[in-house]
Amino acid sequence: MLAVRQYSDTRSPSALRITRICPGGDSLAFHLRELARSFGLVALLMRKDLLLRYRDTYLGLAWAIVQPLVTVLVFWFAFGVMGKIRTSEAYPLFSMAGLVPFGLLSAVATRTASSLSSNAYLVSRVYFPRFVLPLSSTAAPLLDAAIGCALLLAMALVSRNSLPWSLCLAPLALVLPLALGLGLGLVAAALSVTVRDVRAALPVALQLLLLGTPVAYPSDAVPEQFAFIVTLNPASCAVDLFRASVLGHSPDPSLIAPALTATILLWAVGLPFFHRAARSCADTL
Amino acid sequence: MTCEQNTTHPILDVRNLRKTYRLGRPSLRGLLRLSSRKEREMVIALDNLSFAVLAGQAVGLVGCNGSGKTTLLKILARITVPTSGEAILRGEVGALLDVAAGFHDELTGRENAELAAAIHGRRLSRADIEAIGAMAQVERFLDTPMRRYSMGMFQRLGIATAARTKAQLLLVDESFSAVDGAFRSFGLRALRRTVDHGGAMLLVSHQLDLIEQNTERCLWLERGRLQLDGSTTEVLAAYREHLRTSEPEDRDGVEEP
Incomplete structure (x- = not known):
């Protein structure tokens, strides 16, 4: 954000916060302190996001249930019925278990990417730590993921009699798609301030990512010459970990390294890049 | 510093503040630093500006379009960064930077007031919001989307919310353009x-009578x-004289009482 350093003023009896505005970057510690002061704001923006989402709709929250079910129906028809893909579980359960983490990743990336421009009314008029925006934009995707988990639970209870103990780890397995989505979204948000093409390119890229990730198909159904795509794709691990925990399989450990590398890289590039873009975007929005 | 003989601390101390904008669109080549940044023409919005504002002062800011008033306020509100120089602020800043006051169309007045307060790190109670609504004369519309x-x-809701958030430095830029005389x-x-x-x-206002009635400096x-920096009477007299003698195209947006 802005180059602002705060220190408590010992001379002043009123001990007001002193803010120094000057050009130049800020330390990570400063950003973290600013962010820590803003939890109330994050919570409020999250609530606002959720409220606005289905305000003035007749079906309201029911859309959050209908939307993933329709996707599963499409997948089931295309892959399960027409493509005759063999899965270890009933196909709807299998694809839903992939759709929840992938949907989270994809929605978080999309919303983070547009978080600066869609909140232009705030960004161009008032100061607050800008990282609040990507953070609070995760509310709706997280709610969708929670609803997805509830649906999965219902589907699992119907199609099999017992639930695996590893189900308790499923929420934990959502941390990876969340982190990946945020990282990707931060890079895209920073780029899209100057390169508007990113806004059109991101949905395309996410569709390709969906194709290259074992969401609608199991990874062993991939022909050998394309297997490297699944292996190197960081989203594969995000889907695999979650699906393994829901279905009680053992996850594929070879997927973890590329996923962790990608997450760390995206954050290392995206975070400073996002702050630089946020600093200048009031001039260009 | 202009205030060392004074016992009060300055709320705001602006030192050699400078802001330049580049004309035209930011390009991919510029982003990747393939082209020299000098290729785009530069506009100087603020040119080594220095002044201090003490506690208890209401200061008017006048000038023709493009004189840098809005840029100055945007830098002080930390919306945009200065190119060089610095400004030191004591306490919280409350900014009413344009007609829409940072409100979201789809949110209700109540939600927007909550949001504005949360940005300043405050939580408003139900009673606070009712009081803001009453002051802004929108109590019947608090649960209506602001579109x-x-x-x-x-503007009334913006002003009422700002009055309630108790910032030490208020930045007010043409926030009274649509409200009636009584309010x-x-x-x-x-x-x-x-x-x-x-x-x-x-x-900041082009309505000079507003500045005249509400500021001393x-x-x-x-x-x-x-x-020019001085008493409101003195500065406005000089500024009005300048407006009378300068070309009409410099005078757009200036509303004489």
């Missing part, structure tokens, strides 16, 4: 309470430089 508000309602003096009195409690206010900016 259905009139411009006057927008104007009422709202300004509410904002002045901040000043009377040891805060300060910077008031006035700064006149011209092309990003400080043209």
Whole structure:
């Protein structure tokens, strides 16, 4: 954000916060302190996001249930019925278990990417730590993921009699798609301030990512010459970990390294890049 | 510093503040630093501006379009960064930077007031919000999305919320353009309470009578430089004289009482 350093003023009896505005970057510690002061704001923006989402709709929250079910129906028809893909579980359960983490990743990336421009009314008029925006934009995707988990639970209870103990780890397995989505979204948000093409390119890229990730198909159904795509794709691990925990399989450990590398890289590039873009975007929005 | 002989601390101390903008669109080549940044023409919005504002001062800010008033306020509100120089602020800043006051169309007045307070790290109780609504004369519309508000309602709610958030430095830029005369003096009195409690206010307006009635000191900016700094009476007299003698195209947006 802005180059602002705060220190408590010992001379002043009123001990007001002193803010120094000057050009130049800020330390990570400063950003973290600013962010820590803003939890109330994050919570409020999250609530606002959720409220606005289905305000003035007749079906309201029911859309959050209908939307993933329709996707599963499409997948089931295309892959399960027409493509005759063999899965270890009933196909709807299998694809839903992939759709929840992938949907989270994809929605978080999309919303983070547009978080600066869609909140232009705030960004161009008032100061607050800008990282609040990507953070609070995760509310709706997280709610969708929670609803997805509830649906999965219902589907699992119907199609099999017992639930695996590893189900308790499923929420934990959502941390990876969340982190990946945020990282990707931060890079895209920073780029899209100057390169508007990113806004059109991101949905395309996410569709390709969906194709290259074992969401609608199991990874062993991939022909050998394309297997490297699944292996190197960081989203594969995000889907695999979650699906393994829901279905009680053992996850594929070879997927973890590329996923962790990608997450760390995206954050290392995206975070400073996002702050630089946020600093200048009031001039260009 | 201009205030060392004074016992009060400055609420705001601006030192050699400078801001330049580049004309045209940012390009991919510029982003990747393939082209030299000098290729695009530069505009100097603020040119080595220095001044200090003490606690208890209400300061007017006048100048023709493009003199740097809005840029100055945007830098002080930390919305945009200066190119060089610095500004030191004591306490919280409350900014009313344009007609829409940072409100979201789809949110209700109540939600917007909550949001505005949360940005300043405050939580408003139900009673606080009712009081803000009553002051802004929108109590019946607090639960209506603000896209259905009139411009006057927008501005009244902005002013009432700002008066309530108790910032030390108020930045007010043309936030009274759509409110009626009665609310104007009422709202300004509410904002002045901040000043009377040891805060300060910077008031930008082309309505010179507004500045005349509500500030004791006035700064006149011209092309990003400080043209004159003095008592409001003195500065406004000089500024009005300047407006009379300068070309009509320089005078757009200036509303003489």
